[in-house]
Structure formats: structure tokens, C-alpha cells
Amino acid sequence: MATAPYNYSYIFKYIIIGDMGVGKSCLLHQFTEKKFMADCPHTIGVEFGTRIIEVSGQKIKLQIWDTAGQERFRAVTRSYYRGAAGALMVYDITRRSTYNHLSSWLTDARNLTNPNTVIILIGNKADLEAQRDVTYEEAKQFAEENGGFMLKVNIKMGENVEDAFLEAAKKIYQNIQDGSLDLNAAESGVQHKPSAPQGGRLTSEPQPQREGCGC
Amino acid sequence: MFLQEVARACPGFDPATKDPEFLWLSPYRCTEPQPESTTPRGWNSAPGTWPGCASIGGGGSNFGSSRPNGKGLPVKESSRGQDKPENLFSRQPKSKSEITDMVRSSTITVSDKAHILSMQKFGLRDTIVKSHLVQKEEDYTYIQNFRFFVGTYNVNGQSPKECLRPWLSCDIQAPDVYCVGFQELDLSKEAFFFHDTPREEEWFKAVTQGLHSDAKYAKVKLIRLVGIMLLLYVKQEHAAYISEVEAETVGTGIMGRMGNKGGVAIRFQFHNTSICIVNSHLAAHTEEYERRNQDYKDICSRMQFCQVDPSLPPLTISRHDVILWLGDLNYRIEELDVEKVKKLIEEKAFETLYAYDQLKIQVAAKTIFEGFTEGELTFQPTYKYDTGSDNWDTSEKCRAPAWCDRILWKGNNINQLSYQSHMALKTSDHKPVSSVFDIGVKVINEELYRKTLEEIVRSLDKMENANIPSVSLSKREFCFQNVKYMQLQVESFKIHNGQVPCQFEFINKPDEKSYCKQWLNANPSRGFLLPDSDIEIELELFVNKTTATKLNSGEDKIEDILVLHLDRGKDYFLSVSGNYLPSCFGSPIHTLCYMREPILDLPPEVISELTLMPIKTEDDGSRLESPMEIPKELWMMVDYLYQNAVQQEDLFQQPGLRVEFEQIRDCLDTGMIDNLCILQTFSHSVAEALLLFLESLPEPVICNSAYYNCLECSGNYTASKQVISTLPTFHKNVFNYLMAFLQELLKNSAKNHLDENILASIFGSLLLRNPAGNQKHEMTEKKKAQEFIHQFLCNPL
Numbered sequence A: 001m002a003t004a005p006y007n008y009s010y011i012f013k014y015i016i017i018g019d020m021g022v023g024k025s026c027l028l029h030q031f032t033e034k035k036f037m038a039d040c041p042h043t044i045g046v047e048f049g050t051r052i053i054e055v056s057g058q059k060i061k062l063q064i065w066d067t068a069g070q071e072r073f074r075a076v077t078r079s080y081y082r083g084a085a086g087a088l089m090v091y092d093i094t095r096r097s098t099y100n101h102l103s104s105w106l107t108d109a110r111n112l113t114n115p116n117t118v119i120i121l122i123g124n125k126a127d128l129e130a131q132r133d134v135t136y137e138e139a140k141q142f143a144e145e146n147g148g149f150m151l152k153v154n155i156k157m158g159e160n161v162e163d164a165f166l167e168a169a170k171k172i173y174q175n176i177q178d179g180s181l182d183l184n185a186a187e188s189g190v191q192h193k194p195s196a197p198q199g200g201r202l203t204s205e206p207q208p209q210r211e212g213c214g215c
Numbered sequence B: 001m002f003l004q005e006v007a008r009a010c011p012g013f014d015p016a017t018k019d020p021e022f023l024w025l026s027p028y029r030c031t032e033p034q035p036e037s038t039t040p041r042g043w044n045s046a047p048g049t050w051p052g053c054a055s056i057g058g059g060g061s062n063f064g065s066s067r068p069n070g071k072g073l074p075v076k077e078s079s080r081g082q083d084k085p086e087n088l089f090s091r092q093p094k095s096k097s098e099i100t101d102m103v104r105s106s107t108i109t110v111s112d113k114a115h116i117l118s119m120q121k122f123g124l125r126d127t128i129v130k131s132h133l134v135q136k137e138e139d140y141t142y143i144q145n146f147r148f149f150v151g152t153y154n155v156n157g158q159s160p161k162e163c164l165r166p167w168l169s170c171d172i173q174a175p176d177v178y179c180v181g182f183q184e185l186d187l188s189k190e191a192f193f194f195h196d197t198p199r200e201e202e203w204f205k206a207v208t209q210g211l212h213s214d215a216k217y218a219k220v221k222l223i224r225l226v227g228i229m230l231l232l233y234v235k236q237e238h239a240a241y242i243s244e245v246e247a248e249t250v251g252t253g254i255m256g257r258m259g260n261k262g263g264v265a266i267r268f269q270f271h272n273t274s275i276c277i278v279n280s281h282l283a284a285h286t287e288e289y290e291r292r293n294q295d296y297k298d299i300c301s302r303m304q305f306c307q308v309d310p311s312l313p314p315l316t317i318s319r320h321d322v323i324l325w326l327g328d329l330n331y332r333i334e335e336l337d338v339e340k341v342k343k344l345i346e347e348k349a350f351e352t353l354y355a356y357d358q359l360k361i362q363v364a365a366k367t368i369f370e371g372f373t374e375g376e377l378t379f380q381p382t383y384k385y386d387t388g389s390d391n392w393d394t395s396e397k398c399r400a401p402a403w404c405d406r407i408l409w410k411g412n413n414i415n416q417l418s419y420q421s422h423m424a425l426k427t428s429d430h431k432p433v434s435s436v437f438d439i440g441v442k443v444i445n446e447e448l449y450r451k452t453l454e455e456i457v458r459s460l461d462k463m464e465n466a467n468i469p470s471v472s473l474s475k476r477e478f479c480f481q482n483v484k485y486m487q488l489q490v491e492s493f494k495i496h497n498g499q500v501p502c503q504f505e506f507i508n509k510p511d512e513k514s515y516c517k518q519w520l521n522a523n524p525s526r527g528f529l530l531p532d533s534d535i536e537i538e539l540e541l542f543v544n545k546t547t548a549t550k551l552n553s554g555e556d557k558i559e560d561i562l563v564l565h566l567d568r569g570k571d572y573f574l575s576v577s578g579n580y581l582p583s584c585f586g587s588p589i590h591t592l593c594y595m596r597e598p599i600l601d602l603p604p605e606v607i608s609e610l611t612l613m614p615i616k617t618e619d620d621g622s623r624l625e626s627p628m629e630i631p632k633e634l635w636m637m638v639d640y641l642y643q644n645a646v647q648q649e650d651l652f653q654q655p656g657l658r659v660e661f662e663q664i665r666d667c668l669d670t671g672m673i674d675n676l677c678i679l680q681t682f683s684h685s686v687a688e689a690l691l692l693f694l695e696s697l698p699e700p701v702i703c704n705s706a707y708y709n710c711l712e713c714s715g716n717y718t719a720s721k722q723v724i725s726t727l728p729t730f731h732k733n734v735f736n737y738l739m740a741f742l743q744e745l746l747k748n749s750a751k752n753h754l755d756e757n758i759l760a761s762i763f764g765s766l767l768l769r770n771p772a773g774n775q776k777h778e779m780t781e782k783k784k785a786q787e788f789i790h791q792f793l794c795n796p797l
């Protein structure tokens, strides 16, 4: 049997932000539980979930914070941005107002996180094509102008949900690899855990190699 | 003096008029509804006619002549010092005065949370994943048969002289795995004592050359204990699926340790099946079967392989999926004499002979090899022959033939294909034995394995998510309506805990000193909850002098968001909203002077504007309406006391009643002044309200800027009066007005037992407040403040 270490070596903190009702909680739930919540109450507070993913053979534990989107809590939710390595900024493609508010969410995300924080734009509810109020192209342009990624996501069907989280993780990991993200900085949003030592392994002849057992 | 000036300034002022019909008072009168709109509205209808001091001046008393009568209650300085106005309410049973100096111990803020959450048990997760993987093995493995060749050969100390193919390559098909064991590899003393022998290399070569020629093999392991050697080969293509190879030896010879007898073993993982091969050479001689049993048991108990994870206990032989045991077990045929044995062999009556086989008998008695199987013996005994021949031993000892060399197995999915001896090999006094097996090995389906592993990791993630503490709240929005000054309002809610024990706490938002606004308090603000348990939290709202002014001005509102934090868990926001009814309590003196109408009749913008208006030395006439000389509310309280309580014993020393204070406050703020009398309010409550009013002034009567001047000239009345004359007009008016009133009280000291000292000590700390704020007055400062007031009580104003 394979003896690959099953543990994670990094923890990334993510925040999910955006107007109320755009699907932030559903996004988290879909990612952690692979289930769609048709009737999701408004988040009045901050919830979070975790999941372990793999990027370039490294296991990474994502710690995802889902914040309340209601305007009246904005001042309080701002205080949860600190130390986020990734920010998923969600809008609802059927409601233009949620798209129009993106710049204000983006400003908060930029001001309250470190310069390396990876921000991903997510246009949700792609299943409601008939009610589309924001075109993909303009959102993509907005994302590009702001140096970010754009993903269209259908949380209901689980489409692209994994990608949203993975893309951000890949980018963060890349930032770690090329040294642009300093892990020792207090607000990097990343914690590194050196894997437990794999002692006691005696060599055998020929060295049996267990391969292709990614997990 | 002051009152005379007031009288002069107020046309129509007649101190003698006992019951003046002042229209401006109408909003303060609690009478039957009058025809609306015709009623002149309040204060602005009679500008400049504020006759507030009429009653005090009434009766033509001589303000200046009042002297202390020395009959006041004896008051100890020390106790008076502690009897600060803040504590007036504290004597009431339902005191909430602690609210004013709440201890806010919250130290965590929301942004610390990331750190708290990251503490994770580390090694545990690996172990859990592994054990889940073992449990779910069937989900991602399938059984595939592999051909194992198992051979055993006691070579009697000889070097290889013949090709071993007839033994090792007896099968048409090339086996996948070779397990080849030897005994008595070298009988020399050197081998015994120095553990080194050229035979190892010789026989290794011979075996390697004898392997099936249809396949290429890789040696996995060679292990030797003196003359006992075990070799493990696999087909090259399987090498990648062999892991965790360990080899060990156990000597059971002389002294129970030496290596002339005992066993060697190799264990390994083939795909997902753990396999252990044992080669043993047990004690010799027919009668020694119990020694052989003992050797077997020793090997079983002492053979221990270390594991990859050093924290796990070592593996024993029995803890393997497949065990193959070969060797010269040395069990003999008993009870029958040599001739009888040879005769049965000749007749090929192996079954009959087998009944006398010691191994068979011991296994049947369950003394050894429990759970093992051996194939049917269809070949003649492999011991003992004259070397180089197929003839039975012709030596002196003439040993009886025996099935010394055996192969047994234990485990599932093992199918023996052959079990035979090889007469063609004549090098030794033993014949080699072989057995070929089809062994079902658990092979991993990569795709299913990945899926299973993912499921396990996911379920652990889910478990972790499910273990995040979570509660439900009976209420998350709290509306406090019509909040009044110093009137406690309580809203409660229930926290119901889920299945994870948790610690909760209201935490500070960043850059805030406490978890909520100063006028609010949660009780309790932190605690611990067992699974499925409840706790009731009370939100207590109490506006006091510290918070009232900003609520009046609108700079602060009854609005707040509380963050209820669960340790390692979610955060919940609680919204607090409501409205505050502005009050004269907490309003600045000059603001009140500009309010001709009751404060609750004014639109919020006006209250806000007047509250924020900077203090002026003189009225500059910039406002449409001219201000009153002193706040009407002050006049109302003083007037009431003057009318009803100048002779009241212990005035200002007896606490009032909370309900009465609330009525008084409402009367003042709504202008329903007559209620004060109708409600039969006790003088003590009004007196206390007056003190609370003075205490609630954001800027004390003697302005902060004049505080130290006053202390300095506290022995010099002329200088003191000079300082007072520099105060802003309204403050000066209030000061003079109060002093006049107090002097009036002192005239009645025979009845009310007040004296200058008592009044100076009560009012000293209210009119003169240390600008630094909450710090307790130093004793000397306090004394000087009293002295300062004292001068005004015993000198003509």
C-alpha cells in the first residue's frame, strides 16, 4: 500500500465577498459538501469551512471564510479580510447592481489585504441565462482591467466551483514558489507546515517505487 | 442681586404673585385637552419673560442674611467624601450602576480568528486516513493471481554440484515470485562462529542460474542465519509493486540463540497484500519433536519486523495476509521401524505412512502451525539418502526415512498447484522439495484508489466542518424603543448550542475598545456551552451621563452590531437598533437655555444643532430667539424644592426613588411640570434629580477652564467672585441662582438641619469637576472645592 503522506503542508485563507444573495454561502457549501442549497438564509455573521486540495503535488488546506453581504454589516465584515491569501469576489449575472458594486468590493479587498492576495471574479448563476443582465465579455474586461481572473460559475450545478478555488490556490502557490509571497509576513494568509518526518524506512533491493498514487 | 436683576429684566415679574397664569407654561401643564392650534406654543411665545426665579425670591427674603445655624446634621468628612452623586442610585436594590463602570475584558478581536483556527492536530490525520484506507480496501482493490514458487533444500553443507533447473524450473510456466530456502548451507565451524561462508555466494549463483529461463528476475532480498538462507526473487516487471521489504532472523540453537537452528524470514508488501516467507530449520532427532514445537513457537514470537512508521509496533509473522512456511522442519515418522517405513514407501502407501508423521500429529493436536495448511504428500520422504544417490541411508545410524522438508501456507486465495520432491538432485542427503501456488494478491485499481482516498479525505474535511462549533440564536435583531435617560431596558435571547461543546464570547471589532457601545452591556458576555445546551443572554441598555450628550446631538445613535464569536467556530452578528428620547439630562447648560420648548417637542435637527452649538460667553443675538437666563428644567426643580421642601429634613442626603426620578425626568423633558405636584413626588427624589442633572452636564457649572483658578483662590472671596464673573453668562447665571437657592435653604436650617458644610461638600464636587475626568478628586482638591463653594454660602452674593 502506498505510504504517501496524506497531510497538508500549507494553509491558505480565503474570503468570499460580494453583495447579498449572490451565492457566496452556496459557493462555500458546494465546495465543501458538494451540495446545492436551494434555500439558503442570509449570512448574518461569518461562517467558514475547510477542505484539502492538491496543487502541484502539494496538499493545501483551504480555510474559507464566508461573510455577510448585507450592506449594514459591511463595516464589520471588513475586519475579516486581514490575512487572506485569496479573495473570491462574487456577483450575480442576473442582477446588474451586484456587478456594479464590484468596484467597491474590490477596493475593500485591495485595501484590506496584502498586495499579493489573489482576487478572483466569479459571475454566478450561469444557469439563469435567460435573465442575464451582465454580459460575460464586460465582466471579463472588468477582470482584466483590474488584473484579475474571471470565471463564470454555476453553483447550482457545481460547474466551475472547484476551478474557482483551485485557480486561486495555484496562483497563490506560484507566488510562494517564485518568492513573491513572503510566508513570514504576518498577513500573507499562508501558513506552512513542514510534513511530519518519514522515518524508519529501510531500503530494499531493488528500490521499489510506488508510483502514480496521487491522492 | 441676581434675582433682583432677573426681576428687572423680566417685565411683569411680580414676586408676590402666587399663582401666575403664564401661558408659556401650558405645554407643561397636564390638563384636559385644549383646543389645538390656538394654544400658544411654549417657550417662544413669551420671549424674555422667563420668570423662573419668582418663587425663590417670593416672600422678600433677605438672601444675604442667612447664616448657618449650626444645627445641620453632623456629617463626617470621610463618609461624605464617598457619597458621590453617582452612588445615589446604588442604594436601590435593583442597582445597575455597575453598568457605568463595566469591565470590558474582551481581548480577542475578529481578526485574530485566523490564527486561532489554524492550530491543527497533525499526525493524527495521517493515521486516520491510513486506517480508513485499510478498512475500505475492498473498494479499490481486486484480486489477481500470481504464481509463487516455493522451494526448500537441506544441502548438508555441500557446494552446488548440479544444475538446479529440475527443481527450480519444474513448472512449465515461469513463476512470478521465487521463495527459495536452504538449510545446512555450511556445517563448518567458521560459518557457525564467524557467520561468513563462501557457500552463500555459491548457492545464490546456482539458484539465480536455475531460475526459469522464460522470465527475467530481480533479487528482492537474501537473508541468512549460519546455514539457513532464504532468497526472494520476483519477475522484473513486478519489482515496482514490492515494498516495505524487511528481513529478520531468529536463532534457536544452542543456548536457545545460536544460529545452527532457527529461522529466517522476509516480509514484504506485494501490491496491497502483505506476505511473509519463513524458512526454518528445527531441532533434529526423532524423539525431539517437542523441541521442534518449541523452536517453531520461538520463531513465531521472536520474529519481529520493524514498520515504516516507527511509531507503530513491530509486525509479527502472523500479522500478514499470506504466510508461506518452508524448511527442514525435521519432524519424523514415529512408532514404525525402519523396515516397515521403507516397505510402505515401496508400496507408495503414503497415506498410511502419513498417519505416523509427527508434523501431521502435532498440527492435528493444534500445538503448532495453527491455521496453516499443507498439501497432500504424494512424494516419498526426502530424508535420508546416501549422497549422490537415491538410496536410503546405509550408514551406521541407518536412519528411518522421514518427510523432513515441508512447505505450509496460511491465508486466503491460495491455491496449491503442485507439491513435490525432486529425486534428480543428488548433492545432499535430502531431496529438495517444491510447491507452486496461485496466490490471489490484492491489486490496486488506481482510479478507484484515488476515488476512495478522495472520499476519505473529503469525509474527514466534512467531519472537520461538522466539528466547527455552531449555535442557533433565538433572536438576532434587537430593537430598543424610546430609550430614556437612566432607564434600563433589557432584551434577552437564547443561545442554543449544537453538538460541539463551545466557548462563546462577544468580541471587539478592530479599533474598538469594547465589544459594544458604552450604553450597552451583554450579560454574560462570555461563557461555555455543552452540546445541546442553552444559555440566556441579556442585553442591557442604559444611557448615563457619559453617553447621553452624543445621543442627544445625534452623533451617536442606538445602533450597534455585536459580534458573538465561537472559539474555533463561526461568528454571529447581532444588530441593535432603537431610538433615544433626548433629555435635558446630559444637555449643556447653554443648549437648554436656548430651548424654550420642552426638549421632546423639538425636532431632532434643532436638538442636534443646539447641542453641538459651541459655548459662548455672551448671547451674541445671532439666534432668532433670545435665550433664557437659566435652563427652565433647573428652575422647575429648584422651584419645586423651594415651594415644597425648604424645610425638609435631610434634603439632599436622603436618596430618592427610581420610579420618581423617571417621572421627574419625563416631566422635565415633556414640559408636564404640573405632574411633579400631582404625582406627589417626594422632595428627596426631586433633590436627587437636581444633583443628577448637575452631574450630567457635559460642561460643569464652573467650566473646566476655570477649575484650577477656583481652587487657587478658594480662600479669597473677592478673587473667587472675580473668577465667577468670567464664566460664560449662562453658567454664571446658574451658579448664582443655585447659590441663592442654597442660601435660602440655609435660612431654614433649624428645620432642615442643613448647614454650609453639608451643602458645600455636596455641591462642591458637582459644580467643580476635575477636568481630567474620572480620576478621583484628590482630597486637597476636594477640600478646596468645598471651601470655594462655602464662601458663597456664608457671604452675601
Ligand SMILES: Nc1nc2c(ncn2[C@@H]2O[C@H](COP(=O)(O)OP(=O)(O)OP(=O)(O)O)[C@@H](O)[C@H]2O)c(=O)[nH]1
Pocket (backbone or CB within 6 Å): A018, A019, A020, A021, A022, A023, A024, A025, A026, A027, A037, A038, A039, A040, A041, A042, A043, A044, A067, A068, A069, A070, A124, A125, A126, A127, A128, A153, A154, A155, A156, A157
Ligand atoms: N439559480 C441559481 N441560484 C443560485 C445559484 N447560486 C446560489 N443561488 C441561490 O441564490 C440565493 C442566495 O444564495 P446565498 O448563497 O445565500 O447568497 P449569499 O451571497 O451568501 O448571500 P448573503 O449571505 O446574504 O450575503 C439562494 O437562494 C441560492 O439558492 C446558482 O448558481 N443558480
Ligand SMILES: [Mg+2]
Pocket (backbone or CB within 6 Å): A024, A025, A026, A041, A042, A043, A066, A067, A068, A069
Ligand atoms: Mg451567505
